[in-house]
Amino acid sequence: MNKYLLIFLFFTAAAQAQVVLEPDSTGVVKSNDSLAVQQIQVRDSLIPFQRYKAEGVSAVVGEYVILDSDIDKAYVEMQSQGISIEDITRCQLMGKLMEDKLYSHQAKQDSIMVPDAEINGMIDQQMQYMVSELGSEEKVAAYYRKDNIAELRSELFDANKNLKLARMMQDKVIEKVEVTPEEVRTFFFSIPEEERPVFSAEIEIAQIVVDPEITQQAKDEAIAKLNAMRADIIDNGASFATKAVLYSQDPGSSSKGGLYMAVKRDSPWAKEFKDQAFSLLEGxxxxxxxxxxGYHILYVEKIRGQEVDVRHILIFPEVSQKSIDAAQKKIEDLKTQIEAGEITFAEAARKNSDDKDTRNNGGQLINPITFDTKFDLTKMDPALSAQVYNLTEGEVSKIFTDRDRTGKSSLKILTVTKKYPEHKADYSKDYERIKQLALREKQIKAINKWQNEKIKDTYISINQDYQECDFAGNWMKK
Known part of the structure; x- marks a missing residue:
């Protein structure tokens, strides 16, 4: 793999990463024995790797300790994200972990601050996702080998804070790095032609979404159900938690009686939800x-300073078959009109799409990773890829039914507005992408320079098992 592709992968991997917990802080291991030899799937074979010694200290960077087990966990974490580990050595992972610790250490030295509220908001989002995947907080704690959810939240706090500090420190190092057009040109033509990067096939996609109408009658019926439950709880002493288990349509909390703990004013909940949570008295x-x-009733179980524990019951208004049939006819008519040339796809989206995020752009989808309109066919969401993969440019897809996280159904059609075939980098056609590669190379040089300067001023101790590693930075202080 040539260095220019490495530059590209180094930054795009960071951009695509979801919330990744620091391996030495989460305790995530997939085997039943945290000290067991782990096996990693590489293509069609299992390749074992072992720690040099159980819980041995691999390195110390400033105030941070890196254990041999941290490297093992990093392998497991990468594999769980679908990242190939075939060519990644322990030395490379060790170097990456030391870099992260150096960033966090220096961020503290430079008095870079991360508000606790911001970290707690990140943890709330992580917990909501994990509970939705595993079913309950108890199962989440067990999966991460913690005695209780409070212990996991504490470790998540440290992990997220250190990662945030590291990112902020790295951003500070490269914030003023820029490239001129001449630097871009020099960068590109310095690459031997046979080593120039190959850009994957990309497409641009637009969509039209039609939501079945939710009638006022359906909304009134949902409110009536909640009022009846509320009255039964208040007047007859019925259990709110039991009602939530039986009737709430929130998959993240119904199994635990609608409970959400430690809700904060600055947490990423719906504004209406937080307004209720902090306007009610305990009980x-x-x-x-x-x-x-949808529609909710909310019970304040416990107030603890700026945090509240709440239970809620969520009801979705039912969509009638009449509304579904009307939405189906509407989108069928739109598809027919577009294919007959009576209206363009973009115009139909602007006038008729119910997706407020895309309709004003003629239905054009934005890549959530790169924030532009192009999607790499090899890195797309599999469900979206399956819907558009075989479409020709300008062709309208069949009608699809999507369900959002609330369970609500929508109908949609898609089109490929532009296709970009796989090709070797071309200076004129791919200038912006080449500019990004040139910028990233310059940023890496700035980072390497910064690292080597800070390594000189930071306490570094590396275990003899890693003394022969060929690190990118001068970690051995030679």
Whole structure:
């Protein structure tokens, strides 16, 4: 792999990463024995790797300790994200972990601050996702080999804070790095032609979404159900938690009686939800209220300073078959008109699409990773890829039914507005992408220079097992 592709992968991997927990802070291991020899799937074979010694200290960077087990966990974490580990050595992972610790250490030295509220908001989002995947907080704690959810949250706090500090420190190092057009030109033509990067096939996609109408009658019926439950709880002493288990349509909390703990004012909940949570007294139950997810009633179980523990019941208004049939006819008619040339796809999207995020752009989808309109066919969401993979440019897809996280169904059609075949980098056609590669190379040089300067001023101790590693930075202080 040539260095220019490595530059590209180094930054795009960081951009695509979801929330990744620091391996030495989460305790995530997939085997039943945290000290067991791990096996990693590489293509069609299992390749074992072992620690040099159980819980041995591999390195110390400033105030941070890196254990041999951290490297093992990093392998497992990468594999769980679908990243190939075939050509990644322990020395390379060790170097990456030391870099992360150096960033975090220097961020503290430079008094870079991360508000605790911001970290807690990140943890709340992580916990919501993990509970939705595993079913309950108890199962999440067990999966991460913790005695309780409070212990996991504490470790997640440290992990997220250190990662955030590292990112902020790296951003500070490269924030003023820029490239001129001449530097871009020099960068590109310095690459031997046979080593110039090959850009994957890409496509641009647009969509039209039609939501079945939710009638006022359906909304009134949902509110009536919640009012009946509220009355039964208040007047007859029925259990809110039991009602939530039986009737709530929130997959993230229904199994635990609608419970969400430690809700904060600055946490990423719907505004209406937080308004209710912080306006009620302990033991009070709200009137039914609406959020983008549906209709709720909320019970404040415990107030602890700036945090509250709440239970809620969520009901989705039912969509009638009449509404579904009307939405189906509407999107069928739009598809027919577009294919007959009576209206363009973009114009139909602007006038008729119910997706507020794309309709004003003629239905054009934005890549959530790169924030532009191009999607790499090899890195697309599999569900979206399956819907557009065989479309020719300008062809309208069949009608698809999508369900969002609330369970609500929508109908949609898609089109490929532009196709870009796989090709070797071309200076004129791919100038912007080449510019990004040139910028990234310059940023890496700036980072390497910064690292070597800070390594000189930072306490570094590396275990003899790694003394022969060929690190990118001068970690041995030679």
């Amino acid at each position: 009070e139950i709200s009137e039914p209220f609406e959020t983008e997810f």
